[in-house]
Amino acid sequence: MNLAVDLPGLKLKNPIMPASGCFGFGREYSQFYDLGKLGAIMMKAATGDTRYGNPTPRVAETASGMLNAIGLQNPGVDEIIRTEVPFLEQYDTQLIANISGSTVDEYEYVAKTFNQAQGVSALELNISCPNVKEGGVQFGTNPEMAAEVTRRVKAASNLPVYVKLSPNVSDIVSMATAVEAAGADGLTMINTLVGMRLDLNTRRPIIANKTGGLSGAAIKPVAIRMIYEVKPHVSIPIIGMGGINDSEDVLEFLLAGASAVAVGTANFQNPLICPQIIDSLPETLTRYGFTSVEDAIGKGHE
Amino acid sequence: MNLAVDLPGLKLKNPIMPASGCFGFGREYSQFYDLGKLGAIMMKAATGDTRYGNPTPRVAETASGMLNAIGLQNPGVDEIIRTEVPFLEQYDTQLIANISGSTVDEYEYVAKTFNQAQGVSALELNISCPNVKEGGVQFGTNPEMAAEVTRRVKAASNLPVYVKLSPNVSDIVSMATAVEAAGADGLTMINTLVGMRLDLNTRRPIIANKTGGLSGAAIKPVAIRMIYEVKPHVSIPIIGMGGINDSEDVLEFLLAGASAVAVGTANFQNPLICPQIIDSLPETLTRYGFTSVEDAIGKGHE
Amino acid sequence: MVMVADFTVERVREIALDTYEMKVKNEEVINQVKPGQFLHIQVPNFTLRRPISIADVEEDGIITIIFKALGEGTTELSTYKQGDHLQAIAPCGNGFSIENKKDDTIVLVGGGVGVPPLHYLGKLLKRQNNKVITIIGFQTKESVFYEEEFRAFSDETIVVTDDGSYGEKGFVTDILKQIKDYDTYYSCGPFPMLKAVTQLVSGKEGFISLEERMGCGVGACFACVIPTNEENGYKKICQDGPVFPAQEVVLP
């Protein structure tokens, strides 16, 4: 079966890729399988400089999900280009660089740096990280700010830009249309919902950062709803994510309007999840009457 | 152990009450246990007139949660006062009327009507229902609209008003402070997150209304986070809800800043959940070093 | 009186394609059961319960249910073994009222997983000296179950399959059409079948049992309503039903 999908800058042999932050820079999972199996790889967030991130504990378990507050730990864009990208380039897959920063200038710098380097096919603009603000306003929840950073990053780079939307907003459609108007080539959605757990013994939040991002199966209904809502209002493609655990989930995202999907938290439960989903996808598509991936995209809207 | 909590208009013998919409008007659950055990009862939403609600299917299951789109089906405030309130008044508990409407006038009418009747101790102002808008703006996601309806309802009634907040907002604190400033006597939070599931066979949303409200354990981390965030910014009490399944969950809500809690979806899994939680609460509080319910409220902030 | 009851699993066996017969025991519940009522079964780790009709009741406290393993919950249920425990709200719903049904001719019309409740109903109707004609429809040969069990009390039993791979080919309505001389029909199955049945024989006294996705299962949440013929009128399937006089409700 034809699993291929063509997206701006990305000729995907299949629509499955690990989500940013849940796969590092691939090295660890390359011990378990050939990364060339993947449609693409979304790398861990890159910032201008080395970031240590938040104190630990950084993760907590929740019902059908987890919280994380890693805090964008990464070796910085230059080091990533020097050591991580060449490693990943060995594999027959496509690289998407997830870019982040504390200021619009930092975003711009990271985008420019990836643009000058080789090996990366697209940028994923992570505006949904809760600790990234300017003038107290979060990029991820304010359409004007989101549009501004999108514009700046587009201008700084020739690579297609996918803007990653935060679900922590009153109106997801206005976020999506704002970044589309600002030049985004695609959307990735959703990032995590802000959540918290308290430890009854210590009487403190389990996560040192107090709040963390909720991911996993628990948030899938929110992801599906947001993609379904956004789809009719944009003409750029959506890469969907949020709680994908199997090929049925993938099909649900395709029906909702995603053109490809990313798998995050499920990698922790099962390191082999991505290749297993890729292997079972043709049978799932066939069972529900589809002849290709393209065939299923957006079919939940008819 | 002393489980009592004193809130505006509500002298609760214990902090446990069924959440609105998950307990009807109590008749059904009165077959399983004495409703006099409950700290209070939050009745199903009341509107000005009889409402049929949405087409079916109205519920769908999700990972550690469910979606519902009942659509405020209810017999109307007058009928509720005539038949349901007298039935519930038999029990040694307190009644909270959940009020809703399509316009501010309808809210006002419902509030006024409950005010004139007997038996209800407080109003819960449900501004978080997604199909309630005026001028295209949802009350539940716009601080000014929320404040406006709060003011009007306060003026129409002598009963204390608890405003029920929607989690589908970028900034929960500004919603909370807006309704507090408008005269709210308390907050209840959270209502459901908007979500969706697609049926792979029919390729349509499972729920006839397409989107539904996500409730259950899946949303507990979002509820805890929002209560924890709001607590330091308000001086009115919070009744917490969202995914409570046992007495440990209750304590987590108390630590986050709730003064009492409501149990919703868990009633469907286990009709005896409320009395079971009430019975196990003293032991749980003791195990974690608390001597009363009051003692635990807000202790996650120290 | 409906209660939250603990059942012990006595036996589970696959009786047709993906279709399981399970016998569960609770001596308190059975005294209350009317045909057409259901168990609202808790499956651990699932938020919602699964409503499954009571297909038979035996004197020693044993209730039979028959279910198709379709989704995750029923698939999990099909793995239960003898001695396992099951928690259910039971018995739920109103059931069929048959106290006054004596010496009549009755047609039972069931389709797929709508067949089970008709089994216990038919058994009781026969005991009350009614003539019972059973028409049960299935997708295909492998899906057919309980033919013998229905034959045991029915005066006539006709099995139909959509593809004709077993029994008559066609729909239950094709057979029902040919039966003229009866007093009352009882039907349970998917909405399209019920619609076809009630339209076909709209003049007859009939009772239909409905299915809908449920929340509470006891009448509190308004998930399972069905419109009635009055304006804004509705009934709750879990509490006022699942059985309704055929003309009372408006099928979607």
Add this chain to the structure above:
Amino acid sequence: MVMVADFTVERVREIALDTYEMKVKNEEVINQVKPGQFLHIQVPNFTLRRPISIADVEEDGIITIIFKALGEGTTELSTYKQGDHLQAIAPCGNGFSIENKKDDTIVLVGGGVGVPPLHYLGKLLKRQNNKVITIIGFQTKESVFYEEEFRAFSDETIVVTDDGSYGEKGFVTDILKQIKDYDTYYSCGPFPMLKAVTQLVSGKEGFISLEERMGCGVGACFACVIPTNEENGYKKICQDGPVFPAQEVVLP
């Protein structure tokens, strides 16, 4: 090489208060195991895996783990029976490097659920002809486990309990203080204990094994980092650890 491995449960028994010894079998994994490594165990219906140290390895492919049933996941794990299957990423982490450790005097210092990895470590150190002194601390008498197993290979074994209800009263550091003549210590336990130990004997060569809440367990998610002495320096406990030279990392 780390792999996703299926294990068969051979035996589970409670060896102390809420503390379980479980033997699991997978012949492929054991050839790779170094003391101090761990299994990252999947418990069905839980999002995150549970990291549990390898406490022993036997020639026939059997790995022993010892865990305390604290929260929901480990409580679920404690209900496993012989013949059940367990999936784990294994073996995880670097483990203790002891190739060159011969004819030395070693002190093992373990606290609570930090005791298990020291068992396999001590066994191997003894085989390499080291003198092994074991100091293991527990909360109270009911929590003590594996005393005999440690005695079997240790030249000296001292058990301490916080409340003095068994063995010596006090902390492991109270005993460690009195031991002067040794080359290297290996320690595993809660952060406060490790901090006390490393501060007490900061001049000695020591290796400590750390615990942190984990996501992936393989080094991909950055959940389990620990700062090192360099600026912005860090190590991943699941991958670069859990064992570190005592002076390399900054304990919180």
